[in-house]
Amino acid sequence: MLFARESVVKDLHVVLIGAGIGGLTAAIALQRAGFKVSVHEQANELGEVGAGLTLAKNANKAMRSLGLTDKLVNIGFRPENGGRKDLMTGVIHDFMSVPGDVRKEKNGKPDPDPDARFCMYHRADIHGLLADTVRAHDPDAIHLGHCFQSFTQDGNGVEVTFSNGDTVKGDLAIGCDGNRSVVRQALFGDDKVDFLGYVAWRGLVPVDAMPEGTIDTDTSVFNGTHRSVVRYKIRGGKTVNFAAYAQKKDWADEGWSVPARKDELVAEFSDTCEEVQQMIKHIPAETCFRWGMFGREPMKTWTVGRVSLLGDAAHPMLPFLGQGAGMSMEDGVVIARCLEASDTIEEAFLRYEKARIERTTLVTIGARFNGLKLHGTIEKALEERAKEFDAITINDYNPATVPI
Numbered sequence: 178m179l180f181a182r183e184s185v186v187k188d189l190h191v192v193l194i195g196a197g198i199g200g201l202t203a204a205i206a207l208q209r210a211g212f213k214v215s216v217h218e219q220a221n222e223l224g225e226v227g228a229g230l231t232l233a234k235n236a237n238k239a240m241r242s243l244g245l246t247d248k249l250v251n252i253g254f255r256p257e258n259g260g261r262k263d264l265m266t267g268v269i270h271d272f273m274s275v276p277g278d279v280r281k282e283k284n285g286k287p288d289p290d291p292d293a294r295f296c297m298y299h300r301a302d303i304h305g306l307l308a309d310t311v312r313a314h315d316p317d318a319i320h321l322g323h324c325f326q327s328f329t330q331d332g333n334g335v336e337v338t339f340s341n342g343d344t345v346k347g348d349l350a351i352g353c354d355g356n357r358s359v360v361r362q363a364l365f366g367d368d369k370v371d372f373l374g375y376v377a378w379r380g381l382v383p384v385d386a387m388p389e390g391t392i393d394t395d396t397s398v399f400n401g402t403h404r405s406v407v408r409y410k411i412r413g414g415k416t417v418n419f420a421a422y423a424q425k426k427d428w429a430d431e432g433w434s435v436p437a438r439k440d441e442l443v444a445e446f447s448d449t450c451e452e453v454q455q456m457i458k459h460i461p462a463e464t465c466f467r468w469g470m471f472g473r474e475p476m477k478t479w480t481v482g483r484v485s486l487l488g489d490a491a492h493p494m495l496p497f498l499g500q501g502a503g504m505s506m507e508d509g510v511v512i513a514r515c516l517e518a519s520d521t522i523e524e525a526f527l528r529y530e531k532a533r534i535e536r537t538t539l540v541t542i543g544a545r546f547n548g549l550k551l552h553g554t555i556e557k558a559l560e561e562r563a564k565e566f567d568a569i570t571i572n573d574y575n576p577a578t579v580p581i
């Protein structure tokens with residue numbers, strides 16, 4: 178529980194732009210701290226995004242601080258075992274009886290903390306839980322069909338305009354509008370988002386449809402050169418979340434997430450092991466998507482006056498540490514604590530940036546490094562930048578107690 182203290186900023190109205198994982202987590206943390214919150218989402222409904230998510234210890238700590246741990250148990254899948262496999266042969270190099278317990282992998286001692294175990298989710302299930310929690314605090318907090326267009330700010334507050342002509346006035350605003358953030362563009366002008374050299378395919382495979390015994394371990398990472406596959410069970414173990422990655426020179430499609438043609442995926446992985454080929458064969462065409470992986474160099478500041486950024490909008494990162502959602506959850510918990518502890522909005526944003534920019538920069542670089550390692554293509558320069566990176570320290574962060 179975040180304890181309220183007398184502070185000048187306590188009565189503020191916080192405008193959150195984007196109702197994704199980060200925006201909704203921030204909304205809950207702010208509501209619990211007693212702030213008025215409105216969340217403005219471009220979509221007309223909060224729909225199903227067909228993909229899996231892993232939450233590690235740090236994200237579990239964020240969820241625990243918001244009172245959501247017990248509810249997460251009901252919608253998550255806790256793997257009992259996992260394996261690193263060869264993409265071409267399917268041979269297991271490294272069997273793990275408790276995947277995700279990094280300490281156990283490293284020195285043989287399991288971490289006794291109940292939050293240490295990874296859990297796997299369907300993204301829509303976590304998203305639904307977060308949205309329901311926001312609405313339980315305030316049924317009118319989430320505004321759909323509100324696509325951010327522009328904002329103005331002065332000494333008294335911020336006014337945000339949406340493309341349908343609606344406006345909202347608040348004391349401060351936070352762009353939680355994802356990787357291709359328009360709020361970031363409005364704050365910092367021309368925004369250089371680069372293609373980071375990976376194309377991903379994702380899909381959901383019903384386990385029952387697969388030949389018996391094909392899916393052995395609960396999670397598997399298949400390492401290859403320039404290609405990899407990650408798969409794990411979700412939804413009571415009945416569905417497999419499948420993600421395949423290939424290093425590519427460019428991304429020619431107009432969108433950055435597009436429905437994929439199954440035959441492309443089949444062709445790209447036609448020489449791989451039986452398990453991968455069977456999964457690809459059994460992905461229903463309508464759940465198969467192709468993504469270009471885009472990102473940008475870490476930023477030195479996220480804030481202009483009364484407007485700041487959170488989640489992928491502030492620090493887009495590659496998925497190779499499975500930490501993008503975790504970082505956005507951490508941001509949400511920390512920004513609420515900073516506002517609660519500060520006497521002015523300026524002070525709160527300064528504390529927020531101090532607590533978050535260095536950490537998210539390290540994780541962004543760590544995810545790039547891990548991607549290269551996974552694909553057998555380490556770059557010397559990045560190795561140097563990533564040497565401070567250590568998965569155990571990353572997972573050990575607790576956003577509810579870290580100094581702010």
Ligand SMILES: Cc1cc2nc3c(=O)[nH]c(=O)nc-3n(C[C@H](O)[C@H](O)[C@H](O)COP(=O)(O)OP(=O)(O)OC[C@H]3O[C@@H](n4cnc5c(N)ncnc54)[C@H](O)[C@@H]3O)c2cc1C
Binds near residue numbers: 196218219
């Ligand atoms: C293949 C893949 C696998 C991944 N696996 C993992 C994993 O295992 N674990 C993990 O922690 N992370 C994972 N991630 C990353 C994770 O999904 C993101 O980092 C996380 O969703 C970021 O949350 P966010 O709130 O910043 O952005 P999002 O969840 O993307 O939400 C942004 C929201 O803003 C809305 N929006 C956009 N533009 C506007 C606008 N103009 N006006 C209003 N609203 C707008 C969007 O509709 C959306 O609802 C993965 C990512 C990929 C691509």
